[in-house]
Amino acid sequence: MTPGQPEQAPALEITDLNVRYGPVHAVxxxxxxxxxxxxxxxxxxxxxxxxxxxxxxxxxxxxxxxVTGQVAIAGRDVSALGGSAFRRVRxxxxxxxxxxxxxxxxxxxxxxxxxxxxxAVHAGMSRPQAAExxxxxxxxxxxxxxAAVARLYPHQLSGxxxxxxxxxxxxxxxxxxxxxxxxTTALDVSTQAEILALIxxxxxxxxxxxxxxTHDMGVVAELADWAAVMYAGRIVEQGPVDVIFDAPxxxxxxxxxxxxxxxxxxxxxxxxxxxxxxxxxxxxxxxGCPFAPRCPRATATCTEVDPPLEPAGSTGGxxxxxxxxxxxxxxxxxxxxxxxxxGAAEAGDHLGTAGTVTL
Amino acid sequence: MAxxxxxxxxxxxxxxxxxxxxxFLLEFVVPGDPAKAIAPRAQxxxxxxxxxxxxxxxxPLIVQFADYFGSLLRGNLGTSYIQRQSVASLIGPRLLTTxxxxxxxxxxxxxxxxxxxxxxxxxxxxxxxxxxxNLTLLAIPIFVLGLLLLLVFGFQLAVAPVTGGAGPAQLVLxxxxxGLIGAPWYAQIVADQMQDSLASSYVRTAVSKGLSDSYILRxxxxxxxxxxxxxxxxxxxxxxxSGVVTxxxxxxxxxxxxxxxxxxxxxxxxxxxxxxxxxxxxxxxxNLVADVxxxxxxxxxxxxx
Numbered sequence: 001m002t003p004g005q006p007e008q009a010p011a012l013e014i015t016d017l018n019v020r021y022g023p024v025h026a027v028x029x030x031x032x033x034x035x036x037x038x039x040x041x042x043x044x045x046x047x048x049x050x051x052x053x054x055x056x057x058x059x060x061x062x063x064x065x066x067v068t069g070q071v072a073i074a075g076r077d078v079s080a081l082g083g084s085a086f087r088r089v090r091x092x093x094x095x096x097x098x099x100x101x102x103x104x105x106x107x108x109x110x111x112x113x114x115x116x117x118x119x120a121v122h123a124g125m126s127r128p129q130a131a132e133x134x135x136x137x138x139x140x141x142x143x144x145x146x147a148a149v150a151r152l153y154p155h156q157l158s159g160x161x162x163x164x165x166x167x168x169x170x171x172x173x174x175x176x177x178x179x180x181x182x183x184t185t186a187l188d189v190s191t192q193a194e195i196l197a198l199i200x201x202x203x204x205x206x207x208x209x210x211x212x213x214t215h216d217m218g219v220v221a222e223l224a225d226w227a228a229v230m231y232a233g234r235i236v237e238q239g240p241v242d243v244i245f246d247a248p249x250x251x252x253x254x255x256x257x258x259x260x261x262x263x264x265x266x267x268x269x270x271x272x273x274x275x276x277x278x279x280x281x282x283x284x285x286x287x288g289c290p291f292a293p294r295c296p297r298a299t300a301t302c303t304e305v306d307p308p309l310e311p312a313g314s315t316g317g318x319x320x321x322x323x324x325x326x327x328x329x330x331x332x333x334x335x336x337x338x339x340x341x342x343g344a345a346e347a348g349d350h351l352g353t354a355g356t357v358t359l
Numbered sequence: 360m361a362x363x364x365x366x367x368x369x370x371x372x373x374x375x376x377x378x379x380x381x382x383f384l385l386e387f388v389v390p391g392d393p394a395k396a397i398a399p400r401a402q403x404x405x406x407x408x409x410x411x412x413x414x415x416x417x418x419p420l421i422v423q424f425a426d427y428f429g430s431l432l433r434g435n436l437g438t439s440y441i442q443r444q445s446v447a448s449l450i451g452p453r454l455l456t457t458x459x460x461x462x463x464x465x466x467x468x469x470x471x472x473x474x475x476x477x478x479x480x481x482x483x484x485x486x487x488x489x490x491x492x493n494l495t496l497l498a499i500p501i502f503v504l505g506l507l508l509l510l511v512f513g514f515q516l517a518v519a520p521v522t523g524g525a526g527p528a529q530l531v532l533x534x535x536x537x538g539l540i541g542a543p544w545y546a547q548i549v550a551d552q553m554q555d556s557l558a559s560s561y562v563r564t565a566v567s568k569g570l571s572d573s574y575i576l577r578x579x580x581x582x583x584x585x586x587x588x589x590x591x592x593x594x595x596x597x598x599x600x601s602g603v604v605t606x607x608x609x610x611x612x613x614x615x616x617x618x619x620x621x622x623x624x625x626x627x628x629x630x631x632x633x634x635x636x637x638x639x640x641x642x643x644x645x646n647l648v649a650d651v652x653x654x655x656x657x658x659x660x661x662x663x664x
Contacts (some may be wrong), residue, residue: 085573088569089569103560105561106583108656108659121569121574122569160373244518
């Protein structure tokens, strides 16, 4: 894992981002940095605000959403840019990979043209030039017979191929930032592994930073440099991935890891660990820490004061929003096993497919 | 796909055959004596009887039908009672005239309806206005609208011809009538589809690619709207053609519809039958055309056809 070079501006820098849908406060005071070439995993359950945060960063939220805060991409403050000014630069600043490529591709336009229009509109290429560039971009994402595939429609492609087309579009202009919204969730396991391997390769080559939304801790362990955990609209913990896995400070993160640990190494037949209760609705946040009602460590303070995000532990950048952060000592051993297993299992999955991938 | 087309064609042939039987039976339900229509001044029953015998009208219905169907299978639509000319030669040129009007009407309804639908989707302020226009148009019977237009533009403002005929000037009002009557349906379908399309994930992808709004509308939204609109043309064809007949009568447009109505008044059964059969074939044929067309616009339908 290579951290961004110090002189390079971070791929993405979000400061005090808030997203509101009417009375619903979906993202609260989020600050997040994706270093150049880094993969930052944004973890959280449905409704935690992770998609709102990512879509706000990509300026893809509907106009009904009220967004405040600052977003800088590759050192450029894009929150200050007007709509059409941002439109002109957006494709060269950030690419987006959607979860459901079938829906995200236009059903009645050949995929080659959908890739090619990026070159036609933003690189000023003529139609035949753009078509050629599209074929080259499809070849980049390891689609075999790219010239033939370019003429096909999305419904004629497999799920993996469609996701490759999405990736080709996102990376067409080699943007410094890619926002990926659970790009492998809709795929079967072996295709998932292929796509992850492909993204890993492209990332190394293009040095794009990734904001990667996911539920999958295995993906986080394998691909991400940094992890940010969201709960009820807030980033409750963030830090380097190995630190998060080794010594989670927030009890919610601990819980997430424990559910995974049980899946990997729990005794057969033993009940799986689960975080009790369910997250609060975004419109009825309790006073104090939103996780307090479900938290084993909650005290009276927790139900009164919402803890701010503060440095946790000794590792640089590791932060948690908790009155009683874990020291990591008690759960360290177990978590390490889980992280190692996750990494090993996922790496093993990919070895098989990596061999067949040719450039 | 070819197989599916052949199957549809087969169904089409069955449908046309059914129409032939039904129309033939209806002919004989209509009161009146064709012989009297042919020779209105003939008083002697002997003359009328000889006319009836000449036309085989005195034979049992089933025999008449067998005769008619037999010659139909040989491609013979029969001879007009009154004009003493083959039905095919009468219908032929009229078919072209009707085709011109029908086509102009379809273009008018798609253009007017599409424009209304697009305006209603893109500009919230005109949405209520468009709905009001739609409702008004839906509530007006086609012959009332035709007469109204004729009255206003033909007689009051005198900018449109009031005499019948098949010239370009005479085409405007009937085509406009058809267009206005059909427009609300297209406006609705276009507005619905556009709303779906604008909210779709692929439009969000297009936005994320930094494409301009007008580019996205032209290249990504409209193509997705086109396919259901074309389906609509195909589905709507039957009722649309009946509208064409009405409009031809109102504006005295010398097409196949006017011919049919005139012949119905004259009890000229072969012509009525001929026009009905040609109409049925047209509906079947253009439904097929719409399906094929839709396949080109929306490649997904190729598989389900």
